[in-house]
Amino acid sequence: MVRQLIRLKAKIMWNTISRQTWVLVMTILGLLYALSILSMIGAGVVFGILAGHEHIIMPMLTFAGGIFILGWWLVPAMFSGMDNTLDPKKFAPYLGPSRKFAFGLSVATGIGVPGIFSTLAFFMPAIGWAVAGQWVSAIAALLLLPLALLTAFTWASAITTWVGVRLQATSTRRDMSTAIATIIFLLVFTPLGVWINWIVQDFNPDFFIQSAEIMGWTPFGAIWGVPASLAQGNILFACLRLLIALVTYACGFWGWSHVIFGAMSGLARPVSQKAQEAIAAGRREIDPHHAQKKFAHPIAGRATSSAKVPNALPRVELWQICGLSAPTASMAARTARYWIRDARLLVTVITVPLFFFMGIMWTRLPGMSSAHGTFFIYMAPVLIGATIGASTQYDSTAFWIPVSSAIKGKHERRGRLFGSLPLNSGILVVCTLAIAFFKGLGIMETLVLLIFLMALLIDAAVVTLIIGSAWVYPVQPPGTSPMSARGTGSFMTTMLTQTATLCGSVIASLPVLVVYILSNTGVLPSWMVVLTGIIWTCLFAHLGLLWAGRIWDRRSVKVLNTIRSWPGH
Numbered sequence: 398m399v400r401q402l403i404r405l406k407a408k409i410m411w412n413t414i415s416r417q418t419w420v421l422v423m424t425i426l427g428l429l430y431a432l433s434i435l436s437m438i439g440a441g442v443v444f445g446i447l448a449g450h451e452h453i454i455m456p457m458l459t460f461a462g463g464i465f466i467l468g469w470w471l472v473p474a475m476f477s478g479m480d481n482t483l484d485p486k487k488f489a490p491y492l493g494p495s496r497k498f499a500f501g502l503s504v505a506t507g508i509g510v511p512g513i514f515s516t517l518a519f520f521m522p523a524i525g526w527a528v529a530g531q532w533v534s535a536i537a538a539l540l541l542l543p544l545a546l547l548t549a550f551t552w553a554s555a556i557t558t559w560v561g562v563r564l565q566a567t568s569t570r571r572d573m574s575t576a577i578a579t580i581i582f583l584l585v586f587t588p589l590g591v592w593i594n595w596i597v598q599d600f601n602p603d604f605f606i607q608s609a610e611i612m613g614w615t616p617f618g619a620i621w622g623v624p625a626s627l628a629q630g631n632i633l634f635a636c637l638r639l640l641i642a643l644v645t646y647a648c649g650f651w652g653w654s655h656v657i658f659g660a661m662s663g664l665a666r667p668v669s670q671k672a673q674e675a676i677a678a679g680r681r682e683i684d685p686h687h688a689q690k691k692f693a694h695p696i697a698g699r700a701t702s703s704a705k706v707p708n709a710l711p712r713v714e715l716w717q718i719c720g721l722s723a724p725t726a727s728m729a730a731r732t733a734r735y736w737i738r739d740a741r742l743l744v745t746v747i748t749v750p751l752f753f754f755m756g757i758m759w760t761r762l763p764g765m766s767s768a769h770g771t772f773f774i775y776m777a778p779v780l781i782g783a784t785i786g787a788s789t790q791y792d793s794t795a796f797w798i799p800v801s802s803a804i805k806g807k808h809e810r811r812g813r814l815f816g817s818l819p820l821n822s823g824i825l826v827v828c829t830l831a832i833a834f835f836k837g838l839g840i841m842e843t844l845v846l847l848i849f850l851m852a853l854l855i856d857a858a859v860v861t862l863i864i865g866s867a868w869v870y871p872v873q874p875p876g877t878s879p880m881s882a883r884g885t886g887s888f889m890t891t892m893l894t895q896t897a898t899l900c901g902s903v904i905a906s907l908p909v910l911v912v913y914i915l916s917n918t919g920v921l922p923s924w925m926v927v928l929t930g931i932i933w934t935c936l937f938a939h940l941g942l943l944w945a946g947r948i949w950d951r952r953s954v955k956v957l958n959t960i961r962s963w964p965g966h
Contacts (some may be wrong), residue, residue, distance in 0.1 A: 398497055398498060398501045399497075399501040399504050399505075401501070401884075402483065402501040402502060402504070402505040403504065403505050403508055405485045405507040406483055406505040406509075407613040407689070409508060409677045410586065424510065424638055426505065427510060428513070429508060430881065431481075431510070431513075431514045432510065432517075432539060432578075432785030435514070435517050435518060437459070438518075438521065439524060439966050440738055442458070442521060442524060442525050442528070442813065443524070443525075443528050444666040446525060446528045446529050447528065448890060449883060451529045452606070453602045453606070453797060454608070454793040455522075455525055455529065455609075455625065455628070456605050456606045456609035456620070456625070457527070457605050457609070458521055458525055458587055458607040458610075459522070459612060459618065459621045459622060459625050460605055460608050460609040460612050460618070461614060462519070462521075462522060462545070462618065462620075462621035463612040463613075463618025463621060464612075464618040465515065465518060465519075465549070466545065466548060466549045466552075466618070466620075467617045467618075469515070469549035469550070469552065469553045470552045470556055470617065471551075471552060471556075473553045473557045474558070483502055483505055483506075483847065484660075485502065485558060485660040485661050485930065486659050486660055486661060488661065489661040489662070491513045491948070493661070494654075494657045494660075494661045494662070495657045496650075496654050498657070499554075499650070499653050499657045501651070502554055502627065502657070503547065503550045503551040503554045503650070503653060504550065505548070506550040506554050507546060507550050509923070512546075512550070512709050515546065515549065515723050516546060518544075519545050519546060520539075521623060522538040522649070523535050523536075523538040523539040523624075526538055526624055526628065528639060529628075529629070531624070533628075533629045534624035534625070534626070534627045534628040535734055537619075537623055537627055538623075538624040539633075539681075541620050541623060541624075541642070544620060544642060544643075544646060545620045545621070548617075548620065548642070548645055548646045549648060549649050551646065551653050552645075552652075552653075554653055555649055555652045555656050556652035558650075558653075558656050558657065559656045559659075566764060575846050579911060586846050592593075601847055609622075609625070611627070613625055613638060614641070615636065616641060616642075616644075616645040617640035617645070617871075619638040619639075619642045619645065620638070620639075620642040621647075622634075622635075622638040623635050623639050623642065624850050626638060626703060637746065638652075646746055647705065654723070655801040661767050668682070669683075674935075676768045687787050711731040712733075712734070712939075713727050713730045713787045714725045714726070716730055716816075719815075721811070721815065721948075722808060724804045724805065724808035724809075724812070725800055725808040725811045725812045725815065725876065726812070727808055727812065728799065728812020728813060729803065729811075729812040729815045729816035730812075730814075730816065731812075731816065732788060732812060732813050732816030732817055733805070733816040733817070733819060734818075735788075735792075736817060736821075736822070738822050739791060739875070741791055741873055741875075742784065742788070742791060743873070745780070745781070745784045746781075746820060748780070748822065749777045749780065749781055749821075749825070749828065750827075751773065752773045752777035752780070752825065753773070753777060753828040753831060753832060754775060755773045755834050756772075756773035756774040756832070757772065757832065762955065767907050772851075774832065775850075775853065776859065777825075777828070777850075778825060778850045778851070778853040778854035779853055779854070779855070779857045779899070779902050781825070781854050781858075782853065782855065782856065782857025782858035782859075782860075782861060782902065783857055783858075783861050783895070783898050783899075783902070784859075784900070785813065785814060785821070785858040785861065785862070785863060786813075786857070786860065786862040786863075786873070787863020787869075787870075788813050788817070789865050789956065789960075790815075790869050790870065790871070790872045791872055791875075792960075793874055793960060793966045794957075794960060794961055794966055796957050796960055799953075800920065800953050800954060800957050805946060806945065806946030806947060806950040806953070807945075807946030807947075808867070808944060808946070809941055809946065809951060809953075810942045810945040810946050811861050811942050811946075814855075814859070814862065814938070814942065815859070815860055815863065817916075818855075821854065822851065822854070825847075825851065825854060826847065826927045828845045829846055829850060830843065832846065833846070841923050841924075841958055842923070842928060843925075844949045845913070845916065845927060847928060847932065848909075848926060848927050848930035849909060849910075849926060850914045851904055851930070851932070851934070852909040852934045853902070854908075855904045855934050855937075855938055856905040856909075856934065856937060856938075857898070857900055857902035857905075857906075859937060859941035859942060859945070860894050860898060860899045860901040860902045860904065860905050860941070861901075861902075862932045862941070862942065862945045863901075863941055863944055863945040863948065864894060864897055864898055864947035865945075866899065866945045866946075866949040866952055866953075866956070867948050867952045867954075867956070868894055869894075869956055869959055869960065870894045870895070871963045872966075873965075874963070874965035874966045875916050905937060905941075907930055908929060908933045909930045909933055909934070910925070912926050912929045913926050913930075927955045940941075
C-alpha cells in the first residue's frame with residue numbers, strides 16, 4: 398500500500414505539473430534554485446569545518462534541523478487547504494482507515510518539492526560530522542535520517558488533517574483562519590532579508606551554541622541532538638535524546654492513526670437543546686420572535702419589520718445617503734462586505750501595511766538608499782488599486798448576480814470602486830501618518846504624500862476596472878488559500894493583463910506624478926500637488942468609469958462565461 402500511495406501521489410503531481418508548460422518550467426526552476434541554495438549551504442558547512450569552525454557550525458546545524466522539523470509541524474497546518482492531493486476523505490468510498498493506510502499517507506507526504514528539499518537538507522548534519530572526523534556521529538545522523546523525515550511527515554499529516562477537519566465546520570471559520578495564517582506567513586517571510594541582515598550584523602556564536610543545546614532536548618530537535626551527544630562522548634545523553642525522538646514519533650503516529658478515522662468517517666456534531674425543541678414543535682426558526690424584531694429605518698426614521706425588509710438593506714441605504722443611486726449603492730454595500738469576509742481580499746488589505754513597513758525598514762539597512770524604500774511605499778496603493786479592479790474575478794461565478802439583474806455597467810463599476818474605498822483608503826491614511834511620523838514630515842508634506850498615494854490608488858483601480866470589463870485573469874476560487882496556485886492557470890494571460898494594468902496605472906497617474914516630482918525639486922509649490930491630485934483624479938475616475946461601464950455592458954456575459962471555465966469556479 399505504501400508503494401501504491403507513493404506512485405499515486407507522484408502520478409498526480411506529474412499530471413498537474415505537466416498539464417501547463419509554465420507550471421513545469423517554474424517547478425524546474427524552483428528545484429534548481431533549491432539545489433543551488435543547498436549546494437551553497439553544503440559548501441559553507443564543509444569549508445567552515447575545514448577552517449576550524451566546527452564548534453560553531455555543528456550547533457547551528459542542530460538548531461536549524463529542529464527549526465526545520467518544527468516548520469513541518471506548523472506551516473502545512475496553517476495552509477491546510479493548499480495541498481490536499483491525498484486527502485483521506487477522498488479514499489473513504491474505497492477503503493477503511495487503518496494504521497497501514499496512515500503510514501502510507503505519511504510517507505507519501507514527502508513526495509514533492511518540500512519533501513525532496515527536506516530530504517537533501519537532512520543530509521547536512523551527516524556530511525558535517527563526517528568532514529569533522531566524527532564518524533560515529535556521522536553514521537548515527539545518517540541512520541536517524543529516515544526517523545527524522547517520518548517524524549516531520551507524520552506530525553505534519555496529523556496536525557494538518559486535524560485542523561482541516563475542524564475548519565470545514567463553517568466557511569467563515571475556514572476563510573478567517575486562512576487569512577490569519579497567510580498574514581502570519583507574510584509577516585515572517587516577506588521581510589526575510591531584514592531578519593537575515595540583523596542576524597548577520599549581531600551574530601553571536603554563543604547564542605547558537607546554547608540554543609542548540611536546548612533544541613537537542615525538545616521533541617522536534619532531540620533527533621539531531623543524538624549525534625551531538627555522541628561527538629561529546631556522552632552516551633547517556635545520546636540514549637535519552639534518542640528515547641525522546643522515538644516517543645515523539647510514536648505519539649505522532651498514534652495521533653495520526655486516530656485523526657484519520659475522524660477524517661474519513663466524519664465528526665458527530667450534536668444538535669443543541671434549543672434546536673431539538675424547535676424540531677419537536679415543528680418550527681423552522683429556533684427563536685420565532687427574532688424575525689418580528691423591529692429596527693429603526695436609517696432614512697425615514699420609522700420602525701420596519703425585518704420580515705419585510707432584509708437585514709442588508711440598511712447598509713445599502715447608508716450608501717444612498719452619500720448620494721449614490723440604488724444600483725450603485727447595492728453594489729458598493731456588497732463590495733465593502735466582501736473586503737472583510739473574503740480571505741483572498743482581506744490578505745491584500747493586510748499586505749499594504751507590510752509594504753510600508755518594508756519601505757521604512759529598507760532605508761535603515763546599511764548600503765540601501767531611500768529609493769529602495771520609496772519603491773515599496775509607491776507600490777502599495779498600486780497593488781490595492783489593481784486588486785479593486787480585479788474584484789470581478791474574486792466574485793467567481795457569483796458574478797452572475799449583477800449580470801442577471803441587468804444593472805448598468807456604470808453603476809456596477811462605480812459600486813466596486815466606492816465600496817472598496819472606505820477600508821482601503823482608511824488603511825492608506827494610517828500608513829501615510831506612520832510614514833510621516835518616522836520621517837518627521839510636516840503637515841503640508843504629509844498632505845501632499847497622502848494626496849499622491851490616493852491618486853495612485855484610484856487611478857490604478859479605474860485602469861484595472863476598464864481592463865477588467867473586457868479581460869480577466871484566473872485567481873484562486875473561493876474557499877482556497879490565498880497562497881494556493883489552485884485555479885490560477887493561463888499564466889501568459891495573467892502576466893499580460895497585470896503588465897497592462899501596471900503600465901496603464903503609471904500613464905494615468907502621469908499628471909499627478911509630474912507635479913509631485915516638480916514639487917519635491919522646488920519648481921512648483923506643494924499646494925499644486927493637492928489641487929492637481931484632486932481635480933485630475935476626480936476627472937479621470939468619472940470618465941474612466943463611464944468608459945468601463947460601456948465596455949461592461951457589452952462584455953459582461955462573455956466575462957462570466959470565461960470565469961465559469963476556470964477550474965474550481
